[in-house]
Amino acid sequence: MSNQMDETLRRHVQSPLRTGRSQGGTLTTGQNQQVSMQVELGVAEVVTVTVDNTSLGGMPITAFATAQVEFTIDGTSIVRQFDVAAGASISGVAKAIRVSVKDSTPSAHPQNKSYGVTMSVAVMPRPTTAVPPVLTGLAAATVANGGGAESVLVPPGANSVVVYAYSSAALLLLLAEETADGVTVVLETLVTPGQFIPLVAGAGKIVLTNNGLASAQVTVTFGIDG
Numbered sequence: 001m002s003n004q005m006d007e008t009l010r011r012h013v014q015s016p017l018r019t020g021r022s023q024g025g026t027l028t029t030g031q032n033q034q035v036s037m038q039v040e041l042g043v044a045e046v047v048t049v050t051v052d053n054t055s056l057g058g059m060p061i062t063a064f065a066t067a068q069v070e071f072t073i074d075g076t077s078i079v080r081q082f083d084v085a086a087g088a089s090i091s092g093v094a095k096a097i098r099v100s101v102k103d104s105t106p107s108a109h110p111q112n113k114s115y116g117v118t119m120s121v122a123v124m125p126r127p128t129t130a131v132p133p134v135l136t137g138l139a140a141a142t143v144a145n146g147g148g149a150e151s152v153l154v155p156p157g158a159n160s161v162v163v164y165a166y167s168s169a170a171l172l173l174l175l176a177e178e179t180a181d182g183v184t185v186v187l188e189t190l191v192t193p194g195q196f197i198p199l200v201a202g203a204g205k206i207v208l209t210n211n212g213l214a215s216a217q218v219t220v221t222f223g224i225d226g
Contacts, residue, residue, distance in 0.1 A: 019122065019123045020120065020121065020122040020123065021037070021039050021120070021121050022118065022119065022120040022121075023035075023037040023118070023119050023120075024116060024117065024118045024119075025101070025116070025117045025119075026056070026114055026115070026116055026117070027053075027063070027065060027101070027102075027103045027114070027115055027116075027117055028103065028112060028113065028114050028115075029061070029062075029063050029103060029105040029109065029110060029111050029112065029113045029114075029115070030103070030105055030107065030111030030112060031103060031111075031112070032102070032103060033102070033103050034100050034101060034102035034103070035100070035101050035117055035119075036098065036099060036100035036101070037098075037099050037119050037121075038096065038097065038098045038099075039096065039097045039121045040095070040096050041094065041095050041096065041097075041123070042095060043095060044073055044093055044094065044095050045093070045094070045095075045123045046091060046092075046093055046123070046124070046125050047071075047091065047092065047093075047094055047097055047121055047122065047123055047124070048089055048090070048091045048121070048122050048124055048125060048126045049067075049069050049089060049090055049091075049092075049097060049099055049119070049120070049121050050087060050088070050089040050119075050120045050122075051067045051084050051088055051089070051099065051101055051117070051118070051119050051120075052084065052085075052087055052088070052117070052118050053065050053084050053101075053115055053116065053117050053118075054115065054116040054117070054118065055115055055116070056114055056115055056116050061110065061113045061115055062105070062109045062110065063103070063105050063109075063113065063115045064083070064084075064103070064104045064105045064106065064109070065083075065084040065101050065102060065103050065104055065105075065117060066081060066082070066083060066084065066101070066102050066104045066135070067081065067082055067083075067084050067088070067099065067100070067101045067102075067119075068080070068081045068099070068100045068101075068102070069081075069082075069090055069092070069097065069098070069099050070097065070098040070099075071092035071093060071094035071097060072094055072095060072096040072097070072098070073093065073094055073095050073096075074095070078092060078157075079156055079157075080092070080133070080156065080157045080224055080225070081135050081155055081156070081157075081224070082133035082134060082135045082224045083133070083134055083135055083136055083221075084101060084117070085134075088133050088134075089126050089133065090126065090133045090224065091125055091126035097121050099119045099121065101117045101119060106139065132223055132224065133223075133224045134221050134222060134223055134224060135155050135158070135221070135222045135224055136219065136220070136221050136222075137152040137153070137154075137155065137161075137220045137221065137222055138150065138152045138218060138219060138220035139219050140217055140218075140219055141217070141218050141219070142215050142216070142217060142218075143173075143208060143209075143210040143215060143216045143218050144210060144215050145167075145169075145210050145211075145212050145213055145214050145215050145216070146210075146211070146213075147209060147210070147211060148209070148210045148215070149207055149208060149209045149210070150207070150208045150218065151178075151205050151206070151207045151208075152205060152206050152208070152220050153180070153204065153205045154199060154203050154204055154205055154206065154222065155222055155224070157224050157225045158199055158222040158223065158224055158225070159198065159199055159223055159224070159225045160196040160197060160198050160199055160222065160223035161175075161196065161197050161199060161206055161220060161221070161222050161223070162194060162195060162196045162197070162220075162221050162222075162223070163175065163191045163193060163194075163197075163208065163218060163219070163220055163221075164193055164194060164218070164219040164220075164221070165191065165193045165216050165217065165218045165219075166216065166217045167210075167212050167214050167215065167216040167217070168214045169212055169213040169214035170212060170213065171191075171193070171212055171216060172190075172210070172211040172212040173190070173191040173193075173208060173209070173210055173211075173212065173216060173218070174188040174189065174190060174191065174208070174209045174211060175188065175189050175190075175191050175197065175206055175207070175208055175209075176188045176189070176206065176207045176209070177199060177200060177203040177205075177206055178203065178204065178205050178206070178207055179202050179203070179204045179205075180204030180205060181204070185200055185202050185203055186200055186203070188209065191208070196223055199222075206220070208220070
């Protein structure tokens with residue numbers, strides 16, 4: 001990796017391109033705001049985008065945000081979305097990169113609280129030891145017992161899904177993968193809470209069915225390629 005980085009930096013020293021850029025901004029919980037930055041490289045490179053949120057003035061708050069990254073080459077873009085967490089990062093190949101971060105704090109948490117956001121773009125591959133980016137598709141939703149169901153659309157770039165669930169009775173939660181128009185591509189699988197399940201090609205949504213004796217509190221999180 002050292003030789004690869006040396007070569008990348010050498011080429012950028014010989015040209016006006018920048019090897020990295022960082023930008024900050026401020027969001028407010030519950031205000032549907034967003035901050036963004038854009039980087040033009042001029043040539044296609046492997047880049048890593050890192051996003052984080054921070055408290056302001058040393059006072060911790062509960063805040064949730066979603067990042068959207070567009071990797072663009074010659075007018076064609078690949079878009080990825082993921083939750084902003086501690087140093088969440090994603091890599092892609094691009095000549096231009098646009099990063100936007102939007103507040104997504106649920107109304108159950110304190111509103112009108114300001115917090116900071118930092119976005120960084122570096123010309124380098126994402127470390128293989130880093131935790132992959134994830135995107136929450138469903139948060140603490142109640143799925144009724146006796147066959148109650150909840151469907152969640154699969155976001156672009158998702159390659160796996162994990163379900164976290166709690167029930168006061170024995171949990172019997174089934175997951176099916178379907179196309180966006182409702183055609184089943186993977187038959188129902190018994191969910192093991194906290195365990196990632198691969199998504200097959202063509203899966204546009206997942207359907208959770210609760211066959212247990214009590215309702216279940218369910219959170220669905222997707223693993224994002226990158």
